[in-house]
Amino acid sequence: MIVHSASSSASPAGGSAQPADIPELIDSSRSIGAFAADVGCGYEAARQMRRRGRIAPQHWPHVMAASRRHGIAGVSYEWLAGRAAAAMQEEAA
DSSP: OBOOOTTSOBOTTSSBOOOSSHHHHHHTBSSHHHHHHHHTOOHHHHHHHHHHTOOOGGGHHHHHHHHHHTTBTTOOHHHHHHHHHHHHHHHHO
């Protein structure tokens, strides 16, 4: 389950602001294991997503659904694709 800390920014609708990156999105959960369970992947897959700063496209629908359930703003196909592209550019540099 993605959980928000009291210090997270709130959007006008009462949810959290858009995360800056994938690690921040995953860190909004109470643990990597909780994120993994919430999006339906294994712990190691979630840990690698956090480390690499990108989420494999097959997980995007589940990540978007979990983000909506927990009021995290701005997590869309476009946002996830942008984070993946940025992470791959950093890896190539």
